[in-house]
Amino acid sequence: MNLHDTEIPLGRLVAEHPHLIRTLEGLGLDYCCGGQRPLSQAVAEKGLDLEEVLASLKQALASTQDACAAPWLEKSCSELIDHIVRSHHGFLRTELPRLSGLTQKVFEVHGSGAPELEDLRRVMAGFRDEIESHLAKEEQILFPAIVACEARGAGMSQGSGVLAQGPISCMESEHDEAGAALAEMRRLTGDFSPPEAACGSWRALYQGLEELEQDMHRHIHEENNILFERVRAAGW
Numbered sequence: 001m002n003l004h005d006t007e008i009p010l011g012r013l014v015a016e017h018p019h020l021i022r023t024l025e026g027l028g029l030d031y032c033c034g035g036q037r038p039l040s041q042a043v044a045e046k047g048l049d050l051e052e053v054l055a056s057l058k059q060a061l062a063s064t065q066d067a068c069a070a071p072w073l074e075k076s077c078s079e080l081i082d083h084i085v086r087s088h089h090g091f092l093r094t095e096l097p098r099l100s101g102l103t104q105k106v107f108e109v110h111g112s113g114a115p116e117l118e119d120l121r122r123v124m125a126g127f128r129d130e131i132e133s134h135l136a137k138e139e140q141i142l143f144p145a146i147v148a149c150e151a152r153g154a155g156m157s158q159g160s161g162v163l164a165q166g167p168i169s170c171m172e173s174e175h176d177e178a179g180a181a182l183a184e185m186r187r188l189t190g191d192f193s194p195p196e197a198a199c200g201s202w203r204a205l206y207q208g209l210e211e212l213e214q215d216m217h218r219h220i221h222e223e224n225n226i227l228f229e230r231v232r233a234a235g236w
């Protein structure tokens with residue numbers, strides 16, 4: 001990567017160098033829903049020093065050189081979709097019921113002394129409803145349509161742009177809403193830090209929510225910045 005190009009969109013940077021995710025997350029830079037923004041702009045909005053951020057990124061690149069290729073840029077849409085459904089959608093189908101149950105349980109036991117748990121339960125319930133319907137739309141409508149375009153060999157800029165204008169715009173705005181719900185959960189839980197006296201379930205809940213956030217960031221990144229970008233470029 002050419003780190004002199006500070007105008008590179010964050011999503012593109014991560015698509016080329018997935019191992020920079022940890023560094024960007026550590027700096028609080030949003031590479032998934034905010035992946036269209038240039039690096040310099042994202043750094044400025046966060047009030048960070050560009051030179052210091054570049055130094056951190058260069059260090060991360062040097063320490064992991066060649067350790068992790070940019071796998072999804074080189075794979076087909078159907079391979080990427082297969083990975084997204086197995087890995088990220090599979091994770092959500094296991095974790096959403098488990099975390100909803102834990103949220104309810106911790107609220108019932110500790111809610112009277114911790115009012116934020118009621119808000120957390122409400123945000124989690126809304127998040128789960130929205131995401132379950134979102135996954136169904138991707139798996140039943142959008143992803144099969146992308147696979148069909150690829151199988152037909154629809155060439156660059158030969159399509160009508162129907163997928164990009166309709167379902168993809170809709171999925172992207174739902175990703176923004178999911179990102180906002182996750183940010184609200186982070187705020188309500190004080191960055192997923194349980195109180196000193198928290199029981200095992202409370203701790204397990206906050207740890208699970210943090211893992212949910214991490215997986216959703218990678219999931220949205222792979223859709224917005226790699227898969228959907230490719231559909232747009234192909235004019236499908």
Ligand SMILES: [Fe+2]
Nearest residue numbers: 084138219223
């Ligand atoms: Fe998805």
Ligand SMILES: [Fe+2]
Nearest residue numbers: 138171175223
């Ligand atoms: Fe999605």
